[in-house]
Amino acid sequence: MTAPTLTPAARPTAPAALRAEHLSRIYPSGDGQVQALAPFTHTFPPGLTAVVGPSGSGKSTLLNLLAGFDTPTTGHVLIGDTDLTALDEAARADVRLAHYGFVFQNHNLVSILTAQENVEFPLTLAGMPPRERQARARELLAQVGLEQRGGHLPSQLSGGEAQRVAIARALARDPGILLADEPTGNLDTRTGERILTLLQQSAGAGRTVVLITHDPDIAALADQRLHVRDGVVTPD
Numbered sequence: 487m488t489a490p491t492l493t494p495a496a497r498p499t500a501p502a503a504l505r506a507e508h509l510s511r512i513y514p515s516g517d518g519q520v521q522a523l524a525p526f527t528h529t530f531p532p533g534l535t536a537v538v539g540p541s542g543s544g545k546s547t548l549l550n551l552l553a554g555f556d557t558p559t560t561g562h563v564l565i566g567d568t569d570l571t572a573l574d575e576a577a578r579a580d581v582r583l584a585h586y587g588f589v590f591q592n593h594n595l596v597s598i599l600t601a602q603e604n605v606e607f608p609l610t611l612a613g614m615p616p617r618e619r620q621a622r623a624r625e626l627l628a629q630v631g632l633e634q635r636g637g638h639l640p641s642q643l644s645g646g647e648a649q650r651v652a653i654a655r656a657l658a659r660d661p662g663i664l665l666a667d668e669p670t671g672n673l674d675t676r677t678g679e680r681i682l683t684l685l686q687q688s689a690g691a692g693r694t695v696v697l698i699t700h701d702p703d704i705a706a707l708a709d710q711r712l713h714v715r716d717g718v719v720t721p722d
């Protein structure tokens with residue numbers, strides 16, 4: 487099978503600049519505390535940024551803060567002119583829907599929905615009419631090479647196929663920012679490379695893609711790398 491390609495239809499209309507300013511996170515730990523992320527300032531450029539580092543170094547902490555899933559101890563996350571950290575949860579959820587797509591290690595597809603329905607789901611939430619969203623979901627599944635699998639449930643898909651559906655779903659609303667937490671972690675090398683190709687194409691379409699990976703070979707293919715060690719983030 488030839489490698490799937492993402493067409494211009496999957497491009498975000500207005501890429502949003504993602505910036506961390508003096509972002510840090512301290513968690514309570516027993517009687518003391520752990521600095522999961524030391525103060526970190528960085529503008530994420532459009533393209534693919536790999537976040538690498540040993541287990542427990544702070545990678546997920548950083549991603550959760552960038553997504554607004556967690557509240558920083560200090561600092562801000564800026565999406566263009568919007569300060570995500572200054573918003574309440576409802577407003578953060580709106581910003582996430584408008585600007586972010588997410589891909590997780592365990593694809594997080596809804597088990598009782600078909601691949602097609604999973605991709606349609608965010609479009610349903612956005613109020614897109616049925617015919618339009620069905621066509622959009624079909625197009626996205628074709629772009630990830632799964633036009634024949636729309637009627638399959640997640641349990642009827644391989645791990646790599648399910649992850650491709652998850653990418654199609656993440657791209658459904660043309661987000662400017664795609665955050666991916668170990669999306670290749672459960673996959674064999676070849677399947678992982680195929681997922682990486684899709685992420686690279688997403689990034690090539692003008693998105694800001696941030697990818698957590700343990701795999702140095704995958705990190706080497708990113709446009710830039712952030713190395714995390716004991717909560718300290720250092721660019722290449």
Ligand SMILES: Nc1ncnc2c1ncn2[C@@H]1O[C@H](COP(=O)(O)OP(=O)(O)OP(=O)(O)O)[C@@H](O)[C@H]1O
Pocket residue numbers: 513514515520521522539540541542543544545546547548
């Ligand atoms: N909710 C929390 N409460 C307390 N400590 C936490 C919490 N989340 C993370 N930590 C701690 O913060 C540090 C960084 O954790 P984090 O999950 O960000 O690492 P990671 O690099 O993503 O690890 P892995 O690669 O194993 O997923 C660790 O010491 C972890 O135990």
